Amino acid sequence: MTTFPGSPRLLKGALVGMDPSRPTREIILFQYNPETLTRRLEPRATTEERADKTESYRLTGPPKETITVTIELDAADQLEQGDEEAVNSGIYPALSALETLVYPKSETTKENVSLAQAGNIEIIPPEAPMTLFVWGDQRVLPVRITSFSITERAYDQKLNPIRAEVELSLEVLSTADFRASHPGHDIFLTHQTGKEKMARKKIVSSSQQLGTSLKSF
Numbered sequence: 001m002t003t004f005p006g007s008p009r010l011l012k013g014a015l016v017g018m019d020p021s022r023p024t025r026e027i028i029l030f031q032y033n034p035e036t037l038t039r040r041l042e043p044r045a046t047t048e049e050r051a052d053k054t055e056s057y058r059l060t061g062p063p064k065e066t067i068t069v070t071i072e073l074d075a076a077d078q079l080e081q082g083d084e085e086a087v088n089s090g091i092y093p094a095l096s097a098l099e100t101l102v103y104p105k106s107e108t109t110k111e112n113v114s115l116a117q118a119g120n121i122e123i124i125p126p127e128a129p130m131t132l133f134v135w136g137d138q139r140v141l142p143v144r145i146t147s148f149s150i151t152e153r154a155y156d157q158k159l160n161p162i163r164a165e166v167e168l169s170l171e172v173l174s175t176a177d178f179r180a181s182h183p184g185h186d187i188f189l190t191h192q193t194g195k196e197k198m199a200r201k202k203i204v205s206s207s208q209q210l211g212t213s214l215k216s217f
Contacts (some may be wrong), residue, residue, distance in 0.1 A: 014030060016131065043061055175189055
């Protein structure tokens with residue numbers, strides 16, 4: 001896919017897997033940025049039916065936010081350039097990198113099987129790596145992948161997928177979901193602080209355009 005030589009360089013969205021047991025981060029750059037991104041926010045209110053009318057605006061934490069995004073993967077450019085990985089495996093490595101974000105590590109599974117065979121009663125389920133959704137400088141969010149749908153649209157002669165769409169549903173994890181000592185807690189708080197700064201810019205502009213005082217309200 002070619003671009004006009006004078007066009008500005010665009011940042012790519014990404015998912016980043018941060019496994020505390022490994023020093024390296026798994027960075028999965030989106031090959032093409034999605035054209036649309038759907039976000040749904042559900043406020044965390046105290047109760048649905050409030051007996052105390054003074055509690056109408058009370059919030060118990062940041063809203064529950066879900067993000068739905070469709071990612072396109074296509075090996076056409078790489079195949080045209082003779083890229084060895086694309087020739088041998090198509091987009092299978094990219095799909096595998098995405099999918100392993102929702103798999104327990106195989107070595108952990110083997111260890112748990114060994115512990116069970118040795119008679120251990122209490123086996124702690126494996127913990128997935130903390131996943132970050134990166135969408136520009138303003139949005140770096142800890143997320144949990146809640147659903148994952150892959151539509152493979154074309155294959156090479158070895159039946160490796162060479163074109164696919166991946167629909168991801170992500171649950172944003174906030175300060176309501178982490179211990180204060182967890183790095184995800186600070187990452188979300190940084191995001192919220194940046195959002196509040198952006199909102200203040202708009203509030204000042206809107207107040208000036210309103211041309212009236214809100215003191216009487």
